[in-house]
Amino acid sequence: MSMRVAVTGLNAAQTELSTIANNIANASTTGFKMARTEFADLVPSDASGRTAGSGVRVTGVVQQMKQGGLEYTGN
Numbered sequence: 001m002s003m004r005v006a007v008t009g010l011n012a013a014q015t016e017l018s019t020i021a022n023n024i025a026n027a028s029t030t031g032f033k034m035a036r037t038e039f040a041d042l043v044p045s046d047a048s049g050r051t052a053g054s055g056v057r058v059t060g061v062v063q064q065m066k067q068g069g070l071e072y073t074g075n
Contacts, residue, residue: 008055012039015058033063 016037026032042055 005055008042008057012037012056012058015061019061032068033065035061035063037061 016039019035019037023034027034038059038061039056040059042057044054
């Protein structure tokens with residue numbers, strides 16, 4: 001079980017690193033919207049009512065829809 005928990009963390013970290021790399025690679029392109037990775041904890045409860053963590057999962061990669069800076073084009 002603990003190996004499975006570690007693998008879920010590694011997979012989630014890989015997704016986050018991919019999102020960050022995409023943000024860096026496209027930061028200077030016109031109309032680019034930054035993305036953010038969102039995570040959720042996997043917490044099942046057993047019959048005794050106790051909870052034990054069983055990893056993490058990526059719930060989504062969400063684009064940040066904030067307005068960027070305005071740029072005068074002369075047109």
